[in-house]
Amino acid sequence: MPEPRLRIDGQAQTFVAADDRGLAYGDGVFRTLAIDNGQVVARVFQYERLAHDCAALDIRGPSAAWLDAELGQLIEAGDTGVAKITVTRGSGGRGYTPPVPARPRVIIAFTPGMPTPPDTLALDIAATRLACQPLFAGVKHLNRLEQVWARREAGASAAPDLAMTDTQGRLVATTMRNLLFMDPAGLWHTPGLARCGIAGATRARLMQAAEQAGRPVVEVDIHAASIADFCAAIACNSIGGAIAVSRIGENRFEHSPAMARRAAAWLAATA
Missing domain, CATH: 3.20.10.10 (D-amino Acid Aminotransferase, subunit A, domain 2)
Known part of the structure; x- marks a missing residue:
């Protein structure tokens, strides 16, 4: 499988902080997107579900325009593959209690190539x-x-x-x-x-x-x-x-x- 292309909080990075609450507690959400010919399939539906899920966990989610710009940094014209958007509550101290205010972290990955589903x-x-x-x-x-x-x-x-x-x-x-x-x-x-x-x-x-x-x-x-x-x-x-x-x-x-x-x-x- 090809290595994914990654961006974290608007930067080309490959690692998150060890105190990220998504890593420590599963405190976040994600969505998996099909990319066809450089475009997000069902973009409106995907962004709506991501926004819904962020709101359900009281996490400030990214805007559609910001997501478009970030995906544009990873996906080239003609690309086909799988993108994943992960939004966590960001870094936090020891313990379950969420930080206030939180600084959400957004991790976007794109892997070229589409898996073949069974018939x-x-x-x-x-x-x-x-x-x-x-x-x-x-x-x-x-x-x-x-x-x-x-x-x-x-x-x-x-x-x-x-x-x-x-x-x-x-x-x-x-x-x-x-x-x-x-x-x-x-x-x-x-x-x-x-x-x-x-x-x-x-x-x-x-x-x-x-x-x-x-x-x-x-x-x-x-x-x-x-x-x-x-x-x-x-x-x-x-x-x-x-x-x-x-x-x-x-x-x-x-x-x-x-x-x-x-x-x-x-x-x-x-x-």
Whole structure:
């Protein structure tokens, strides 16, 4: 994998301070962006989600204009790859109490080259479960140990991904993707994220496109027993787009390829 190009707080740097609160406590947020031909894919959606997450943690986030300028220092015309924006509360003293006032730190990385996503996903369910914490539900904060452990599970079985439930047995997402489902009537559903999980930018794009098409996506609690109510499923994120899910556990989905094609068309229209 190529070495990432890095900027930290508006400077070409490769190291952060040892007392950074993102490093010490996970006190920050991040977003992963697809870069196509030198441009941020779904720029408005990505910046909106980053601003939302910064506000949720009461961190002063960077402006869109500043992000554009910084990304322009790293990304050349024609570049394709993956960018990551990390915003921490900055440096702080010993202990959990946040510094007041805080001086947020912004780390931007760009890695050339786009990973190739799988054509379909067959998902087993991870033993690692997501803890319920409504205060931070939907926020892509830096505390991602549950996903790290679930990715360790996936690696042990050579699985490209795993579905994840919360501690009450509700289906939430995969280790790195949001999930959407279609029922036999053609209605789309997605796991509700009021208790845990990440509200991804690609999920938001699909939900907006469905709304504009007159078929709003319904947010619901999906338990293991209700997975069989659906005939199609897709998993989505900003880097891989929408991928057909052939099964989750023992439940198979016959119409996932058609659902994935519809989702891909909607994403192409909102890039």
